[in-house]
Amino acid sequence: MAEIEGIYIIWLREMKRFVRYRSRILTSVVTPLLWLLIFGTGLGSAIRFGGIPGGYQAFIYPGIIGQTILFTSIFSGVSVIIDRQYGFLKEILVAPIARPSIVFGKAIGISTTAVIQGIILLLLSFVVGVQMTPLIFIASILLMIPISVGLAGVGLLIASFTDSMEGFNLIMSFVVLPIFLLSGALFPVTGLPNFLQVTVYLDPLTYGVDALRHIILGQGAIPLHISVIVILVFAVVMVFLSALMFSKKEQELM
Amino acid sequence: MDYIIETNNITKKYGDFIAVNSVNLKVPNNSVYGILGPNGAGKTTLISMLCTILRPTGGSATVNGYDVVKNAREVRASIGIVFQSRALDDILTGREHLDMHASLYGVPGEIRKKRIDEVLDLIDLGEKADEYTKTYSGGMKRRLEIGRGLVHHPRVLFLDEPTLGLDPQTREKIWEYITKLNQEEDITVLMTTHYMEEADQLCDEVAIINQGKIIKSDSPINLKRELKADTITVKVNKPESFVQKVKTLDYVHKVFEDDSTIKLMVERGENLVPPLVNFANKNGIVVESIELQHPNLEDVFISYTGTSITEGR
Known part of the structure; x- marks a missing residue:
């Protein structure tokens, strides 16, 4: 009971921070729209992209949803470093609550904020001319949950190894951008050169984007059930690993 | 407990x-x-x-x-x-x-x-x-x-x-x-x-x-108290003779003269104020003012560490 209460209060703080930093909500919607409207339209008119009604813009729409979840989840996870610099992490870590509960509360808090942003994008599907039905809507939300939990786990895991925001650019270049670019958010993952093909399939977000594309556009490169299993395993493993690291490294984190 | x-x-x-x-x-x-x-x-x-x-x-x-x-x-x-x-x-x-x-x-x-x-x-x-x-x-x-x-x-x-x-x-x-x-x-x-x-x-x-x-x-x-270093500051009408006489008292460890005031280093000074005034009166000296000062913790710190707390490493 005390643990559930603890998880809830950490989740609640994440919610309050999300709602109170209004500029964050705004950018989280504007950035993907810029991608869809400018990049999508621009590249869409330069290339022939058959097979999908709505063309290239529609094709990257699930990818951009994946991107939004990726950025929000990893950066919110990494923001634990800021909590640490402000000393607030200490206040949480000296509480008589299990370390995995702290990680879990944080992960579902981050996931909730990422899913809210995803929902906003789903509601804007008309912008790229994609048909949205209640079933697609709900199935997409159900998919976004494990994707965002897993990526939040990645962020928390990075935070447990990093002690200042100086490493922020490194995280951007070596973690976030590769995950985004390799995920097939912007191009089809079939028929790539060998080395690229392998790395694409090593990227967990590939399965997230492909599953979303399956549900939203009705076509994907990987069988849906495989993608779903990979995403679920990824989420469980990441949360487990970051909970383990927080328990192991609690002295260093305080 | x-x-x-x-x-x-x-x-x-x-x-x-x-x-x-x-x-x-x-x-x-x-x-x-x-x-x-x-x-x-x-x-x-x-x-x-x-x-x-x-x-x-x-x-x-x-x-x-x-x-x-x-x-x-x-x-x-x-x-x-x-x-x-x-x-x-x-x-x-x-x-x-x-x-x-x-x-x-x-x-x-x-x-x-x-x-x-x-x-x-x-x-x-x-x-x-x-x-x-x-x-x-x-x-x-x-x-x-x-x-x-x-x-x-x-x-x-x-x-x-x-x-x-x-x-x-x-x-x-x-x-x-x-x-x-x-x-x-x-x-x-x-x-x-x-x-x-x-x-x-x-x-x-x-x-x-x-x-x-x-x-x-x-x-x-x-x-x-353990420092045994209370300070009693007195003002009297005849400083020279007071200093001479007070030096003979065995509970007075040290005497400093500073212009018109005299500082006496003693232990447990709160018990010594009345005897000092009586002693002065007996010798025909009038005490104009008397003040007792206990050492502060800074003095304690210096006495145990040899440095003041702000200089300490």
């Missing part, structure tokens, strides 16, 4: 550097206990080990009867901590901080609201309680942190340099709160400080720490 905190040769080493060296501390229940020492003496390291934030490299310690390593979780549930550096979230209100803390420490929901109101009352946040902490002054932030440490009725409250960086007025306010909470709550306060006055005014007992070692611990009064 007579002692709420007991340490047994607790030690923290970082490589070759010994931050805390075999410290034995006994903190009486319901007291205000001060750890006094210069910056870098090992105060924060010592207190962090007692709070389960750092693991000792040697020795052991119990807080509220629980071992700080083996029963860390029970220790955490028994204590409240106010860190030296700020630990607040800008974008939460004071009340939200207390509420979050109460949840993390498992304060039952039905008494939570009442307890938070009680604490808010104690720390006097008033209407600011429902504003974001980024709008608070330094003193208010400190008060909120102290209040937060109290929400879950801890047995021990750790205060690490509670008035560091605060202006003198705010500092005195914080002192008032600490005294008040020690009276109103069933709680032991363990605080570190490098302000002499703070230790003198607040603490029932003080441990002087320097270079990782406890040099001496006792009540501030006893520590000062």
Whole structure:
């Protein structure tokens, strides 16, 4: 009971921070729209992209949803470093609550904020001319949950190894951008050169984007059930690993 | 339980550097206990080990009867901590901080609201309680942190340099709160400080720490008394003859003449004021004024460490 209460209060703080930093909500919607409207339209008119009604813009729409979840989840996870610099992490870590509960509360808090942003994008599907039905809507939300939990786990895991925001650019270049670019958010993952093909399939977000594309556009490169299993395993493993690291490294984190 | 905190040769080493060296501390229940020492003496390291934030490299310690390593979780549930550096979230209100803390420490929901109101009352946040902490002054932030440490009725409250960086007025306010909470709550306060006055005014007992070692611990009064260095300053109508005669008294250790005033170094000066006045009268000397001064903790610190606290390493 005390643990559930603890998880809830950490989740609640994440919610309050999300709602109170209004500029964050705004950018989280504007950035993907810029991608869809400018990049999508621009590249869409330069290339022939058959097979999908709505063309290239529609094709990257699930990818951009994946991107939004990726950025929000990893950066919110990494923001634990800021909590640490402000000393607030200490206040949480000296509480008589299990370390995995702290990680879990944080992960579902981050996931909730990422899913809210995803929902906003789903509601804007008309912008790229994609048909949205209640079933697609709900199935997409159900998919976004494990994707965002897993990526939040990645962020928390990075935070447990990093002690200042100086490493922020490194995280951007070596973690976030590769995950985004390799995920097939912007191009089809079939028929790539060998080395690229392998790395694409090593990227967990590939399965997230492909599953979303399956549900939203009705076509994907990987069988849906495989993608779903990979995403679920990824989420469980990441949360487990970051909970383990927080328990192991609690002295260093305080 | 007579002692709420007991340490047994607790030690923290970082490589070759010994931050805390075999410290034995006994903190009486319901007291205000001060750890006094210069910056870098090992105060924060010592207190962090007692709070389960750092693991000792040697020795052991119990807080509220629980071992700080083996029963860390029970220790955490028994204590409240106010860190030296700020630990607040800008974008939460004071009340939200207390509420979050109460949840993390498992304060039952039905008494939570009442307890938070009680604490808010104690720390006097008033209407600011429902504003974001980024709008608070330094003193208010400190008060909120102290209040937060109290929400879950801890047995021990750790205060690490509670008035560091605060202006003198705010500092005195914080002192008032600490005294008040020690009276109103069933709680032991363990605080570190490098302000002499703070230790003198607040603490029932003080441990002087320097270079990782406890040099001496006792009540501030006893520590000062042990120096045997009270000063009695007198003004008389015939200074020369008074000085000559007073030198013969065996309870006067030293005599200094300074213009029209005479300073006498004595022990337990409070008992010597009447005999000195009588002695002067008997010799036909009129005492115009007489003043007694006890040594302060600074003098105590210098006598035990050989350096003043601000020069100390």
